[in-house]
Amino acid sequence: MSLIARLRSMLRRERLDRELGDELRSHIEMRAADNLAAGMTSEEAGYDAQKRFGNTTLLKEDTRTIDIISWVDECVRDFRYALRMLQRSPGFTTVAVLTLALGIGANTAIFSVVNSVLIRPLPYHDPDNLVMVWESSSQHPNPHNTVSPPNFLDWQTRNTVFSSMAFIFDERENLTGNREPEEVVVQAVSANFFSLLGVNPILGPGFAPENGQPGHDNVVILGYGLWKERFAGDLAIVGKSILLNGHPQTVVGVTPQNFNWFIKDGSLTGAKPQVWSPFVFPQAFHDHKQMGRFMTVAARLRPGVTASQAQSEMSAIAAQLEQEYPDSDGHWGVNVVSLRDQISGDLRPALLVLFGAVAFVLMIACANVSSLLLARAASREREMAIRTAIGASRWRIARQLLMESLLLALIGGGIGVALAVWGTNALLAASPRNLLDLHAISMDLPVLGFAIAATLVAGLLFGFLPSYISSHSRISETLKEGGRGSSANRRAFARNAFVVAQLGLALVLLAGSGLLIRSFVRLIGVDPGFNANHLLTFKITLPQSKYGKDLSCIAFFQQLLARIRVIPGVRSASMESFPPLTGLGAATGVHILSQPQQSLGDLPVANVGVVGQDYFSTMNIPLRAGRLFNAQELAQEKHVTVISQAFADKYLRAVNPLGQKAVIYMKSDAEAESQPSEIIGVVGDVHQIGLDTAPEPTVYWPHPELVMSGMTILVRTSTDPLALVSTIRNELQQMDPELPTAAVATMDQLLADSLSRSRFTMLLLGIFSVVALVLASVGIYGLIAYSVAQRTQELGIRIALGAQRRDVLRLVLAQGTRLTLLGVAIGVLAALALSRLLATLLFAVSATDPLTFAGVAALLAIVALGACFIPARRATCVDPIVALRYE
Amino acid sequence: MNKPKNDLLQGTLALLVLKTLTRGPMHGYGITLHIQSVSKEFLRVEEGSLYPALHRMEQDGWVSAEWGASQNKRRARYYRLTSSGRKQLAEEEKNWERLTKSVAQVLQFA
Numbered sequence: 001m002s003l004i005a006r007l008r009s010m011l012r013r014e015r016l017d018r019e020l021g022d023e024l025r026s027h028i029e030m031r032a033a034d035n036l037a038a039g040m041t042s043e044e045a046g047y048d049a050q051k052r053f054g055n056t057t058l059l060k061e062d063t064r065t066i067d068i069i070s071w072v073d074e075c076v077r078d079f080r081y082a083l084r085m086l087q088r089s090p091g092f093t094t095v096a097v098l099t100l101a102l103g104i105g106a107n108t109a110i111f112s113v114v115n116s117v118l119i120r121p122l123p124y125h126d127p128d129n130l131v132m133v134w135e136s137s138s139q140h141p142n143p144h145n146t147v148s149p150p151n152f153l154d155w156q157t158r159n160t161v162f163s164s165m166a167f168i169f170d171e172r173e174n175l176t177g178n179r180e181p182e183e184v185v186v187q188a189v190s191a192n193f194f195s196l197l198g199v200n201p202i203l204g205p206g207f208a209p210e211n212g213q214p215g216h217d218n219v220v221i222l223g224y225g226l227w228k229e230r231f232a233g234d235l236a237i238v239g240k241s242i243l244l245n246g247h248p249q250t251v252v253g254v255t256p257q258n259f260n261w262f263i264k265d266g267s268l269t270g271a272k273p274q275v276w277s278p279f280v281f282p283q284a285f286h287d288h289k290q291m292g293r294f295m296t297v298a299a300r301l302r303p304g305v306t307a308s309q310a311q312s313e314m315s316a317i318a319a320q321l322e323q324e325y326p327d328s329d330g331h332w333g334v335n336v337v338s339l340r341d342q343i344s345g346d347l348r349p350a351l352l353v354l355f356g357a358v359a360f361v362l363m364i365a366c367a368n369v370s371s372l373l374l375a376r377a378a379s380r381e382r383e384m385a386i387r388t389a390i391g392a393s394r395w396r397i398a399r400q401l402l403m404e405s406l407l408l409a410l411i412g413g414g415i416g417v418a419l420a421v422w423g424t425n426a427l428l429a430a431s432p433r434n435l436l437d438l439h440a441i442s443m444d445l446p447v448l449g450f451a452i453a454a455t456l457v458a459g460l461l462f463g464f465l466p467s468y469i470s471s472h473s474r475i476s477e478t479l480k481e482g483g484r485g486s487s488a489n490r491r492a493f494a495r496n497a498f499v500v501a502q503l504g505l506a507l508v509l510l511a512g513s514g515l516l517i518r519s520f521v522r523l524i525g526v527d528p529g530f531n532a533n534h535l536l537t538f539k540i541t542l543p544q545s546k547y548g549k550d551l552s553c554i555a556f557f558q559q560l561l562a563r564i565r566v567i568p569g570v571r572s573a574s575m576e577s578f579p580p581l582t583g584l585g586a587a588t589g590v591h592i593l594s595q596p597q598q599s600l601g602d603l604p605v606a607n608v609g610v611v612g613q614d615y616f617s618t619m620n621i622p623l624r625a626g627r628l629f630n631a632q633e634l635a636q637e638k639h640v641t642v643i644s645q646a647f648a649d650k651y652l653r654a655v656n657p658l659g660q661k662a663v664i665y666m667k668s669d670a671e672a673e674s675q676p677s678e679i680i681g682v683v684g685d686v687h688q689i690g691l692d693t694a695p696e697p698t699v700y701w702p703h704p705e706l707v708m709s710g711m712t713i714l715v716r717t718s719t720d721p722l723a724l725v726s727t728i729r730n731e732l733q734q735m736d737p738e739l740p741t742a743a744v745a746t747m748d749q750l751l752a753d754s755l756s757r758s759r760f761t762m763l764l765l766g767i768f769s770v771v772a773l774v775l776a777s778v779g780i781y782g783l784i785a786y787s788v789a790q791r792t793q794e795l796g797i798r799i800a801l802g803a804q805r806r807d808v809l810r811l812v813l814a815q816g817t818r819l820t821l822l823g824v825a826i827g828v829l830a831a832l833a834l835s836r837l838l839a840t841l842l843f844a845v846s847a848t849d850p851l852t853f854a855g856v857a858a859l860l861a862i863v864a865l866g867a868c869f870i871p872a873r874r875a876t877c878v879d880p881i882v883a884l885r886y887e
Numbered sequence: 888m889n890k891p892k893n894d895l896l897q898g899t900l901a902l903l904v905l906k907t908l909t910r911g912p913m914h915g916y917g918i919t920l921h922i923q924s925v926s927k928e929f930l931r932v933e934e935g936s937l938y939p940a941l942h943r944m945e946q947d948g949w950v951s952a953e954w955g956a957s958q959n960k961r962r963a964r965y966y967r968l969t970s971s972g973r974k975q976l977a978e979e980e981k982n983w984e985r986l987t988k989s990v991a992q993v994l995q996f997a
Contacts, residue, residue: 019964020938022962022964023915023938023963023964024938026914026916026957026961026962026963026964027914027915027916027934027963029961030914030916030957030961030963031916033959034920052934053934053935054934054935055935058935059934059935059938059939063938063939063942
């Protein structure tokens with residue numbers, strides 16, 4: 001049969017209906033006329049003619065089925081009917097739609113983040129073959145340690161698993177010229193970096209292979225953001241020259257807008273790169289003895305090679321190098337990590353937990369709506385029974401009810417997507433800097449597809465049971481019993497089960513957020529080792545060209561600090577090379593002379609901090625033993641060092657550290673060995689990386705001992721630190737108008753940033769679990785309120801027979817208590833099983849922390865019983881007379 | 888209801904309707920009357936099956952339908968056999984003969 005014809009028929013349905021009616025009527029009239037002629041009375045004649053047709057409506061429907069693709073037509077009618085039903089009970093509809101919108105919206109918002117971080121392909125050519133290659137040492141906890149240049153060169157020549165390898169290291173450089181000076185993050189890369197990623201500049205040719213040759217490396221590629229902001233998106237920028245640290249560099253390209261290469265591990269600046277320049281290895285970089293580890297390495301797997309094959313070959317190469325260079329490569333191995341894992345690594349557990357949490361919220365929402373539908377279905381039982389009696393099939397009834405559910409889901413989903421758009425923006429606004437890539441997260445097709453799928457699944461999920469029960473009820477009983485028929489028991493059971501499930505799910509979420517809250521409380525309770533209040537930090541990097549000599553560098557910083565100290569509102573000022581919470585410190589091997597000499601790789605390792613005058617007092621780091629640097633030691637090299645408590649505890653446990661001499665391998669080996677430093681003091685520990693990372697052994701040198709051109713200035717103020725920034729900038733401008741201040745922040749901000757990920761996860765999970773708690777409470781409230789309404793008559797009789805308020809209360813609460821306890825018990829078991837997924841997010845709290853579990857179980861039980869109490873109290877107020885007249 | 892009630896075998900309704908329409912265009916009521924009178928009141932067409940069948944045959948293109956006036960000036964929908972309907976009729980007649988012959992053989996044999 002022609003589909004087209006039937007589809008056409010569907011569009012002309014009204015006319016067809018009219019014609020069919022006419023046709024049947026003319027048939028009946030002709031029959032009646034013949035009957036009349038045969039001698040029947042006119043009444044009999046009409047009746048007989050009509051009777052022969054039987055159920056005309058059914059006949060019409062059957063005939064129409066032929067003309068039209070009936071199910072499409074029926075669905076349309078079901079849809080209209082469903083719309084009318086929902087309009088008729090606006091209260092129910094509003095509650096159901098909002099509940100669903102909340103569930104679907106939260107899922108969509110979190111999925112949009114999951115999609116951009118974990119699912120969407122990275123913006124590189126064939127991104128699945130890109131890996132990061134790190135070093136890792138059995139003696140260091142960091143699995144993603146940076147790489148030494150000579151090792152990189154050896155890897156490059158010996159491996160057969162990578163089609164190419166590139167190195168990256170970043171530094172801050174002064175961009176001067178057309179506008180006020182600005183410090184930008186420059187990534188020095190091998191010339192093949194962009195071709196390895198398969199990224200082409202949107203302007204310019206990019207790096208050519210010869211840019212990797214000495215003398216041809218004075219070129220740069222600008223990041224899209226810097227090009228837009230600093231160079232106003234100048235389309236003729238290619239070929240122009242910019243000044244970096246005073247050196248002219250020719251622009252040969254601009255990166256695409258979506259190029260967001262940033263690997264936080266191994267980054268010295270901890271900031272997103274803005275400029276790329278090719279770097280040519282000087283001769284010293286080939287020397288294993290001289291070079292430290294500071295480079296990040298990316299590589300592309302050869303076609304057909306897996307990451308684990310690459311891992312095993314690289315491990316073999318590392319073993320060779322360990323043999324050949326025991327001093328520098330002892331204990332060092334290689335760690336190959338896929339780029340995807342590298343990028344999503346720390347976010348993945350938090351995101352998956354949040355995604356699971358919103359799925360739970362949606363399930364609770366579905367259970368609520370399903371329960372509402374069940375309650376409503378009970379009151380519509382007669383309607384369904386009558387429809388069945390006059391010929392509607394089970395499937396027909398089930399389909400109609402499902403259509404109502406789907407309609408609810410669709411409306412809820414629509415509002416949910418709108419909520420998600422708003423919610424995603426709120427999420428991004430609340431998310432810590434650098435945690436999520438703002439541009440990458442958007443409502444794209446996969447997200448929309450997910451929302452639609454979630455909507456449909458939700459609709460079927462919460463609609464199935466109510467429609468199944470309604471379509472399988474026994475009509476005769478229903479009609480006899482006046483609407484409280486056979487399905488009532490099944491419905492009651494289903495609703496009880498839903499409430500138990502909701503409470504269980506809510507408990508899991510509450511347990512999760514409870515653990516995160518406890519963990520966060522522990523975390524903020526950690527003493528950072530210094531006072532972060534009213535402390536301003538910013539970074540100054542002196543260009544080598546102008547301040548190449550050590551003395552001019554020392555003098556500049558001393559003068560700058562002296563100028564800052566006299567600014568009103570400044571209590572003290574100092575500087576450090578790598579102050580806490582500003583990124584990785586520099587670490588090196590330390591040989592304590594009273595201990596036996598070991599190969600370089602086996603030496604104790606310590607962070608090295610280079611400090612200015614008053615550093616420890618400015619930071620409020622306490623002196624534990626000995627003394628701090630005096631004025632002479634801060635003015636010239638006196639070969640002294642102050643160590644941290646952790647250093648003393650770890651490496652000098654048995655002896656008095658004061659007076660010990662140590663070789664700190666931060667200068668060239670010969671220089672270091674000829675000038676061992678004497679330990680003059682021990683100071684308190686500070687958390688260098690974050691509060692959740694244990695303090696590392698640290699040695700401090702005064703600035704003249706190791707002159708660094710890039711220092712972070714620390715200013716302790718008596719007022720708002722940020723209010724002093726412009727005054728301090730003025731002082732700086734007077735000393736050198738070309739010097740920018742970089743990374744201006746208060747220590748409080750840095751501390752908050754270091755906690756931001758934990759806070760963010762905790763906050764989101766907290767919100768979701770509160771939503772879950774509210775939904776579950778509404779669920780149990782609805783159930784008890786409904787059952788009280790159903791039992792009004794019974795309660796009335798009980799009261800009439802002398803039951804006290806207390807008895808009635810107990811009767812009603814008993815039901816709620818049973819469900820609550822069951823739900824809580826199931827929830828606790830489920831939470832115990834699931835909470836270990838949280839383990840990586842927890843700090844100093846066990847994933848099965850009994851206090852947390854007891855607390856959230858009590859909280860849920862109290863809230864749920866509170867929700868039961870409202871209808872229970874209403875039950876005690878039942879007036880027996882009114883109740884007995886009921887019905 | 889004292890008339891003998893012989894529901895038509897599934898499938899034979901189309902055959903009878905098509906055959907009836909070889910006499911010329913006819914409305915639904917006329918078709919029931921014709922089948923009833925030719926079969927000497929033995930076969931009775933259920934209205935409940937006739938109209939769905941007619942509409943199906945129309946969708947299949949075996950018959951076409953248009954509105955016309957009946958003998959006593961009533962508006963009625965007349966069905967007319969199309970050429971593909973004739974082919975279908977020939978097909979169904981052949982099937983019917985084969986069926987009755989086979990049934991007869993079984994009856995004789997047993």
